[in-house]
Amino acid sequence: MKRFSLTSRLSSALAMLVMLVMATVGYALYRTLEQQLIIRDDGALITRVEQIRTLLLNEDVMTLIHDKPGLFANMLGNTESLLVLQFTDRPPLIEINPGHSPIPHINPVPADAPLTLAAVQHAVAAGGIPFISASALANVASAPYQVKITTGRLMSERTRTLAMYRNQIILVASIATVLTALLAWIFTRRGLAPLRRLAAETAMMDVRFLSRRIGITHAPPELRELIAAFNTMLERLEINFRQLSQVSADMAHDLRTPIGILLGQTEVAMRFKRDNDYYENLLGSNFEELQRLAKMIDNMLFLARAGDAGHAIQRVMLSLADEFGRLSEYFEGPAGERGLTLVCARDGATAWADPELLRRALANLLANAIRYADAGTAIVLRAVQQPEGTTISVENTGPDIAPQHLERLFDRFYRADASRTGDASASGLGLSIVRSIMMLHQGRWHAQSSKRLTRFSLFFPAKPL
Known part of the structure; x- marks a missing residue:
């Protein structure tokens, strides 16, 4: 039609x-x-x-x-x-x-x-x-x-x-109708000229010109709100595209390393016949690299699912004292290897959250704290109950994070310390997962670091009445 x-x-x-x-x-x-x-x-x-x-x-x-x-x-x-x-x-x-x-x-x-x-x-x-x-x-x-x-x-x-x-009335009405239609078509076409210009400008937009913005100064008042919204959308697209490009590059880099190791070790092993001990060591090394790949893929799948607006979470009222105790037992071994002490503030606080997602977010924060804390210091896991919600923080003593890195710590594959990119246990996705979990809870996340004290805070909103 x-x-x-x-x-x-x-x-x-x-x-x-x-x-x-x-x-x-x-x-x-x-x-x-x-x-x-x-x-x-x-x-x-x-x-x-x-x-x-x-x-x-x-x-x-x-x-x-x-x-x-x-x-x-x-x-x-x-x-x-x-x-x-x-x-x-x-x-x-x-x-x-x-x-x-x-x-x-x-x-x-x-x-x-x-x-x-x-x-x-x-x-x-x-x-x-x-x-x-x-x-x-x-x-x-x-x-x-x-x-x-x-x-x-x-x-x-x-x-x-x-x-x-009667004939005069019909004649006058007919002439007025035709003239009105003609004039209305002319003036409407002229009035819609800004829309055609807007369409022409948007038609030129592609990934090469995402930084370009549509001019709003000479636009009619009726279109300014639309143009402002479109420019805001372009800004979000530019940021997301830039982040996606960075993610693709970082992911390709991170995937290339373990795959390169696997290929290199396998190629060397296939050149000459080796004894069983060599092959056992090779399989053990390959197993570690495959674990790293599996963990990275698992994290990427979680982030992809969390980015879906239809992702559902099952929130219940949780006792943070129980959750802190469970996490302390789990990380007691890795912390002890570096001489770290886990301190949990158990004051009866509760949080309205999905149990599995809350444990995963805190586990990622604790893993980061154990990885970067000074040996022989304490890691403090604290909860503060407020009428509007609950704030959970993880504190560790160690090197400060520069202010220019704090805002990007939760981006995918971002690392504040470039010297740690070779760490097999780090994929650059842990804090990005934390951010996705907090977005699912409509909560907030924050990082601060000064005077050798680094604190990551998560705010879980209270259960609606």
């Missing part, structure tokens, strides 16, 4: 509106004129009967008809009128009917009753032309002392006047 352009639809709608308004106004004016003409013609007919009544009252009817037969014809004024004078129930004394109109048979108004517009009878003659008539009794001096006056008129002139007026 063909879709009409916005310009065509707007101009058509405006033209239809103008046509509707013109038709409504024209119909109202036509009906008003018609009613006024009907009142005028009815009044003229009543006046004529009154004049004849007065004339007959002052003159002898028989003498008047005999001496002045043309007087009554002159009183009619045109050939479409008729006049009949007769004594009641007797043949007409005079009948003037040049148009040969049918003589109406209507009850006359009594001689002593006043004539009003209600006495006029309305009918439709041949050809659909209105015909008006009236009848009244008039007192005379001769017997039988009352004459019946019947008069009527065929309203051809009024019909022609109304037809001409």
Whole structure:
């Protein structure tokens, strides 16, 4: 089905509106004129009967008809009128009917009753032309002392006047509709020119020009909000595309290292025949690299699922004392290897969170703290209960993180210390997973580091009432 352009639809709608308004106004004016003409013609007919009544009252009817037969014809004024004078129930004394109109048979108004517009009878003659008539009794001096006056008129002139007026209304309405449609199309097209320019600018956008922004200064006020939103979207796309490019590069680098090691060791082993101890060591080394690959892939899959808006989490009210105790037991071995002490502040705090996701987030923070803390220091796991939610923090003593790195620590594959990129246990995804988990909980995450104290804080909102 063909879709009409916005310009065509707007101009058509405006033209239809103008046509509707013109038709409504024209119909109202036509009906008003018609009613006024009907009142005028009815009044003229009543006046004529009154004049004849007065004339007959002052003159002898028989003498008047005999001496002045043309007087009554002159009183009619045109050939479409008729006049009949007769004594009641007797043949007409005079009948003037040049148009040969049918003589109406209507009850006359009594001689002593006043004539009003209600006495006029309305009918439709041949050809659909209105015909008006009236009848009244008039007192005379001769017997039988009352004459019946019947008069009527065929309203051809009024019909022609109304037809001409109606045709003029239709003509004016048609011309106004066509002109409105044409002008509306022209002005609408000109008015939509900024939209076409906006479409042309957006058509030039691609990954090479994501930094380009659409100008808002000369844009119409109605489009500024749209352009501002579009520029904001471009900014988000630019940031995300840049991050995606960085992620792809980092992931390719991180995947290339273990794969290169696996390929190199396997190639060396295949050149010459080796003893069983060599192959056992080779398999052990390959197993470690494969574990690193599996962990990296698992983390990437988790981040992909967490980025899905439809990812559902099952939040319950958790006792943080129990969770801290479980994590302390799990990390007691790795911490002891570096002479670190795990300190848990168990003050009865609770958190409304998904158990598995909360444990994974805290495990990543503890793993980072154990990896970078100074040997022989303490790692503090703390929870602060507040009305609006619960803040959980992990603190360790060690080298400070430069301020320019703090904001990017939670980006994928980002490492503040480039010298640690060769660490087989680090993939650069741990803190990114923490951020994704907090986004799923509609929470907040924060990192601060100064005076050799580094603290990572997670805020879990309270359960809605």
